[in-house]
Amino acid sequence: MFSNSKSQFLRNLAFAGAALVLAGCSTTPTTSRVAETTAAPLDGTALTLEQMYSTRDYSPRGVPPTRWLADGSGYTTLEAADAGRDLVRYHPETQARTVLVSAQELTPRGWDEPLAVADYHWSEDASKLLIFTNTKRSWRTHTLGDYWVFDLASRQLSQLGTFAEPSTLQFAKFDPAGTRVAYVMQNNIYVERLSDGKITQLTTDGDDTIVNGTFDWVNEEEFFLRDGFRWSPDGESIAYWQLDTEGTPIFTMINNTDALYPTLKTFPYPKVGETNAAMRIGVMPADGGETTWMKVPGDPRQHYLVRMQWAGNSEQLFIQQLTRSQAVNRAFLANANNGEVAEVVRETTESWAEYVDDVQFIDNGDAFTWLSERSGFRHLYRIDRDSGRATAITRGNWDVVEVLQINEEQGWVYFIASPDTPLERYLLRASLDGSGKLERLTPAQAGTHGYQLSADAQYAVHTYSSAEQVPQIDMISLPDHQRIRMIQDNAEVQARIDDLAKGEFEFFQVNARDGLALDGFLMKPANFDPNKEYPIVFYVYGEPWGQTVSNSWGGERFLWHTYLTQQGYIVASIDNRGTRSPRGYDWRRSIYKNLGVVTVRDQYDALQAMLERWSFIDADRVAIWGHSGGGSQTLNALFRYPDAYHVGIALAPVPDLTLYDTIYQERYSGLLPEAAESYRETSAITHAANLQGDLLLVHGTGDDNVHFQGSERLVNELVKHGKQFEFFAYPNRTHGINEGEGTTLHLRTMMTDFLREHLPLGAQPQ
Template identity: 40%
Template sequence: MRTHMMRRFHVSAFFLLAATLVALGTNKGFTQSVSTADLRERSRPRLEAIYERGEMRAKPFRAEWLLDSSGYLVRELDEETGKAIRVVYDAASGKQRIADGNKQVGVSNHLLSPDGTKRLQEDGRSWNVLDTQSGEKRKLTAESMQPDVSYQDISWSPDGQRVLFVESDSSEVRTRNVIVPDDPSYPSVRKTRFARVGTKIPSLRIGVIEIENQQTRWSPIELPEDGGYFGQLSWAGNSDEVLVERISRFRDKREFLLAKVGGDVTSIFSETNDAWAIGSHEINSGATWIDDGKRFIFLSEKDGWRQAFSISRGGDDLRLLTPGGYDIIDRAEPNDVVDEQNGWYYFYASPSNATQRYLHRVPLDGSGTLEQVTPDNQPGWHEYQFSPDRKWAFHTYSTLNTPPVVDLVTIPEHRSIRTLEENSELRARADEVIARPAEFIQLQITKDVTVDASMIKPRDFDETKRHPVFVYVYGEPYLQTVLDRWGAAQVDFHRTIADLGYIVVSIDNRGTPSPKGAAWRRSIFGSLGPLSTEEQAAAIQELARTRSYVDLSRVGIWGWSGGGSNTLNALFRKPDVYQLGIAVVPKPQPHLYNAWFQEIYMRTPEVNADGYTRSAPIGFADGLKGKLLIMTGSGETNTHIQIIEGLVDRLIELGKPFDYMVYPNRDHGLREGKGTEVHVRMLITRYLLENLPPGPMSMSSSPQ
């Protein structure tokens, strides 16, 4: 009963705040009826509910399919004893029984040998082989005398006699000093390896260990002197050959190689892209064997769209599986979902709406007939977890305005068998909190470019009056913000901001990973920042041109990480468009960022000096006119604080007023320490309220 009452209280906290905000709305704006301090503090209960109690977070459904696909295993608490138990549910009937200890599930443990008699076990900087019957342990690799050598991508051969691995050696990667927050007066210093743009990256080599005698054979496959990466690394359907995906340092070239253990290496497929072949998501990376190892499936954007291909083992027969002008958004699961028995390949796509995602399939024979498996009457975002036989799936469906529902469905009929998680409490809470559903719109900013945008209006929205706009930006290749999915793009925080009297908008410019073709995604290649800055500003102008209730005299922008960088660029390069910016953990000096990410999109300053100059916000700091708040953590391991403080020094040198907040010892997510997540959002809220007047104003009035 106590738990039930507490839940009701939390829901009421949302409702009371919303009702208060409705009562505060006036034609002259919020600031004339209540102070910004009162508005800020009335936001606190809602933010605490979101970030401390997780009340807007959906309950996931976690289960594992049995290997024979007859049912699934769920870990539950016994109602009588309170102890954890494993329950098996029959897929067809829903009948349940306590699982026996030997019941195998479809998720395999890659450290367990194929026959289950041996297990790989990490032991410091070395690996052991553990006999699962006797418990006997023996060394597989000698302990490295070099602490910067590690072993990755370890896998057993099908016959259990060999182990494949990648050795990574970071000993030549430069170190940076990091202060350890131990003794306040005499803090320790830890050295950590960091590969900055243009510097040495870890060296890699591939090895195969014979279990019988612990002999290691090193592959003759090499990477260039300046370094590179390995993507797919797996046994090629037998215990004598290995499939290797070799990727260049700049990710503009990738090859699939077939290597015999201790023998020859054959190239099966290679591609080169003027921008990149493999992006930071690594969606295109990887391969799945089919037809008893005679062919494998892989993804490529070589023809202008992200498409699926199958290729013969010898590389002489390449087939396009997904012809047409649409992108594969992603594989249906982390590994490709293939139904070989019935001849189908499953994947996510959304040819007509880049904000949504649906399950599709095509024939494996390359005939190319696209079928949408997800029903048309469920517009939004869909996820599936397939049974091993591909006849069942756990299906999760949500929209930006509707919490997820999980049901068991048949494949391909998509017949719903039973609901597995309804999230009924969250749905009730959402009904009270979401006064105005988020809207999806399209803005044509040039003759040939139309961008997707989302818009959340205030609870007391009045289209006959002008409202301030607060833009949430990312704008870089790693992330879309305009998605029709529950919880996307900090929407719960943005609903809180909207109910304070702002229209919250987010826009996906060209260069974001939208499923709109390779040219769309690669349009920003060479310099992250200039194009996104132009298109974000153009979209705001178009929004105001087509909607008279947008107040261009009150426009703010904020973003996190790459979005923080775009916030700086917006404020510095478009000072007449934006009056306020809040940049959280930005990277104003991209040449100081990590090599792994930045070099994909901009190469290095040695080969692209102009691109780095045009990208760096620090070079445009003299354009600052509006209010600027920069936020970071002193414990940053991603956009290091030194990258940011170079800009801080530059703004001081220029005599520009700005605000700067450093959270001690917090990392990139600014979530360590009790109360941090709420404090971050309260600071953003306060800065916004104090510097960009909220609420509606008459069409004829000027901002206060």
């Protein structure tokens, strides 16, 4: 999914060593600093781009990786010490602090400094600690690195996989007994015995095309499939995915700047309509032996095995399979000994079906939990293992956003939802017995609440934010939701935010042409005068993997938008239909085969409704910008409604939808060849000849997600039609356009300069 965070969706933007590529430019983008001035003195602190991007003055702090101990004795986290960071435990109720592992103990023999801990995990009995360090990217995430084990009884620190090159191990996991660790190295699976360091190589066929225990680019990105193996509950077997990427077309990227001569990066990347990797799932003994392959039906290149887990025992697997169109999700129980499978549940749609994370087997394995949109909203069900009969656990005209914990002993499921407004997130719990009993545990505090629950659900690490409140992190008790300890209040940062010169921030709703209500936010300029007209800048994402209008802290983007309001701009955003707002099945599926059409029509309708409602918006000074999917929507807005949008900034867009990957684009746009006309109509490049306004197009040449190729094709199309625009290429920057010193400052400065030049400031009489 190409998101401004994908997944991630959301967060970063970028700089350059700066290869400036100009294609039919009307003006050259300046790299000089934008003037940090406003029309009138501000009532509050004025932001500067330099301060925003060269200091941490406005950056709230989070907490290092936090883990609850299974025995309920507390939670652990990393805290600064003289020599590095200690691993400490806090008692959940008293908050008594104990150093479990000191930084000195995390210093390997002969080293001057302790390990830089990127992440860590406990064995089930909490007697051993698994440490992930020295990480680097595999595809888009840091899954490669080194692993060390610290034994709390012997106080010994030892490295795993010492035979391997540095930073080549992935996904190390303790077995259930905590006596062995399995990991992936160069597409093969290994098991290492901790007592004597004996290493057993379980698979031997891993190479450039056969992938064991991990995944290719597209499955990692779109299905979040990274860790590709599972220990059985009894520790006797390991189940794993195997991919065969032979036949998947190879994409090549060129690096012109890091060496005297260009270097190439190649990897399998299936674009729309091309050949996918073949997927299969097997089970093998954990001490080595033959693999038993699960006999899941269907062409392995025309189906996706999207989820796999042990089915509440060590004899069966639970496997979810999507058709290539993703319209059908079938769940199977597979016999680990002979590979025979039986279908137990099926979800069929006319668009795309959702796979289900964290299925849990309950009632001594006689049933399992399942998320479904069959009622028109996403709810949790109990599925009988033998009959497939479904019983609703949650119900109502609202969506379950995320299941946090299913506590069978207590009889509760804990989950995130927002029954009253899609803009916020709260903790609720429902009775597992299907009685419909529902309790909201989050108090009446408007905003977005996140939780990391202890195993017994009596305590939680709680994170709260709102549109103008930076994240606060505290320890609470449940179900009373009482604070035990503030972990991170970010008070200094909040004080700086509160001191900023700001206009009014408000949420609002307007209707699309068919009467559908659309959520939006509006940020008025500092020194706002309701009797004057102001230019407006819209921020858009508009794709199924993002929600721009929510009562949560917006981070760097919110600060840059605040900076624009200090310059005299109105800033707004609209969530069109199809965005990841918890508004039900019909809302999300309404954009099927209509990305770029109905999505941008909603944006246009919202603009017209806002112009009718608020006379202080200048209809002749309208800009729109977005990143990734938002960049695509920006292009569509400029090309489809050239009289309404006068300025656009498109970062890392997909102008031609056939250039994106199979999993994401075919899910929302259909399969070729039958959907060929739909792809043509919904791609922004098809309508490039309509450009009238001022366009700034920005892309990183090292973008392995949304390829630079797409912007190059758009450049050719615009040149063909004699359209003037500005184009900036960031050498070797990836999709976030954020690598390299000064990149984000450079990008935001360029964007600000472009707006100031092409969207004139100044409040005008109405």
